Amino acid sequence: MSPSRISRVVVTPVAFADPPLLNVVGVHQPWALRAIVEVHTDSGLVGLGETYADEAHLARLSAVAASLGGIDPFDLAAVRRVVVDVLGRETGGAGASFGGMLDVKSAVDTVHSPFEVACIDLQGHETGRPVSEVLGGRVRDSVPFSGYLFYKWAGHPGLPDDEWGEALTPEQLVAQAHRMVDGWGFGSLKLKGGVLPPSEECDAIEALRDAFPDLPLRLDPNGGWTVDTSVAVASRLSGVVEYLEDPTPGIEGMAAVSARTDVPLATNMCVIAMEHLPLAIAADAVQIVLSDHHLWGGLRRSQLLAGITETWGLGLSMHSNSHLGVSLAAMTHLAAASPTLTYACDTHYPWKTQDLIKPGVLSFSDGALSVPTGPGLGVELDRDMLGLLHEQYLECGVRRREDTVYMRTIQPDFEVNTTRW
Template sequence: MVKIRIKDVKVKSIAVPIRGKLLRVAGEHPGRNVFTLVEIITDEGVTGYGETGGGGFSLAPLIEKLKDQLIGEDAFNIRKLKWKIASPITATYYNQLLPQIWFPIETALLDIKGKALGVSISNLLGGQLKDSIEVSAYIFPTKDTETVEDLVTNAEMIVRRYGFTSIKLKTGVFKPEHEIDVVKALAEKFPHARFRIDPNGAWNLSQAINAAKSLNGIRIEYFEDPVWTMEELRAFKQATGYTVATNTVATRFEDVPNVFLRGAVDVILGDPHWWYGIYGYLELSATLWSLGLELGMHSPSETGIALAAMLHSAAVTQNLGYAIDTHYIYLEDDIIKRPLNIENGKIKVPIEPGLGVEIDESQIEKYENFYRETGDYPYQGQKDIVTIPKLKFRNCKCHV
């Protein structure tokens, strides 16, 4: 029986610049993303890598405290290690951070196992159902693209460059009537595209229903969290007939039966970051399959390391019915030697052993230094407290 022992665990914090000052419900993005990297080193010389986000701050201090639970253990016994780190008892204390702590550790372990056996992670998990994964355009308003015309011009550049056919629009920033006009203008520019609208729960129920009804005739894939609570989502779905997706009211396995019984949503946007890694995402897939709910994939922001893990997750999931989200197009740089390419709206699933991406150590060192210079940032991106539903929207130049 093959046993590869964990010799050391290194945890690093990096910050990578992003293009543009992205606007979202919580305010203006600071122009960089913070990531936590986990490197697991084995006694056989095989090294694995994983990555997680953290909402603007590094999770390194928490993961550092778990190193002693990993060192000396069999790197192949992933289930045992998950139980040591992410058991229900531990979850009582760490709650929603725990899946994000476990994800990079599991990714690094799968990377090691795949490299040791000479197979990709998706083949390790039973084989790819898809060779490439469709991704959605992720369109944010920015400080430089506030008008309808500016947003459409920016979206056109992104869609033409990458060949997207599914377009996600981040809303909840400006008044609903402004954002409705943006969707209509985009639909006129791209009549064959599919649209997903994500106000991050910023609208009240009346605003959400009115927005939905004003978009009749447009190819809407789904509304993602148009309102905040589970009961309001159910009411919105019942009033409009639109497909409803969420990555806020169902973020734990315990939430799934509740949304199913209430008939609140159609699609749960899982991801390996928030659902206990790749194995957790597969467990979510099976759970939703049994209940007749649909599966999508949310993006909390990622470099090529976590995106590769997302691609492997998507490649082995039989009921992923939607293009996955990714912020990848906004990164100014990456920490892998050959960045993942989006062509015709799709990314090829890596086929080399393990994650299938080659780490660039010099880039990691560069962005470790950048993190030391810039540090963490609060996800709440502005001084004023943002209420949910939102009572005060950002002013635009075209809807006074």
């Protein structure tokens, strides 16, 4: 029997409601954008991927999608060659930026990722095996995630308050954390910082420590502090946090902090591509890398990253951005097949109110997800919800993530907080 071939690829941009979550560059817009990639084969199977959906990224995805016909979904090298060829031809191989905080010199990995995930999903369907087995086998049956805390407004200006309410004080963050822990069972907590002066964010972490004495805590100001401030915060929170994530920008800055503290430093900003690893390792800039298959080029390259971190004695966790169930399923399978995963993964999943996969597969218990056991990713699109979220995309008017632009419509004098303190 001849192998199945890719017959067509469909890229569907979607939008879903997002709360006013604050960060170093501003505040989340009322709508978060994602793109769902469906890779169809001539044998009638469909593989799924999910990625960002700003206009420039969608244009690249569409150009690649139109060129994948006839490829065997097991031939991942051929898929990557198409991505490299099309991006060179269509866009000159330019870099990409996502959300004002993540910038890469080449868009190849971010464009390749959803197609690679969809092909590996297809490989699972073809062989009757879950993606975790296609990736080499499960080393854990459930994957721990961390509750993701945010400073936030009660609601978007001009819209009703959301069910989470305001979180601008330590007491309000503790209440938010109780909702995460009581409702989802998370066994660790991460606070997105870079919003208030560092002393106030330290107050919040210490309040969380008092409220949850046994839970590991993390603080991520997305480069909001200078080197000296980062060192001072590390001194204050030594023994309180399990790590600080990107306290100051850049490999050089992180190395300067690392040299002056024993508190582990993690990153999803200064090490987000393979070319960043040699410099960061040589400088001892970070002790933990937060992988992200959307940025690193898919599941196989994320496994390569895991091998590199193991070789050099680095810790490994997983970064999250606003996402839906297809991405969560891919993250879970990847984590299940990663022996060296040393910290619970991040996830924005509790903050969403809509999804486009059929329910019943991804359900948190004690802060962890059981690894899906069905073929491929183990999830199926809800076509009605896909249509609804696509209609929301068409109607919402948001076409790229612009936290700073949106913030300035509310606070015209707002300045990005990078190294502000």
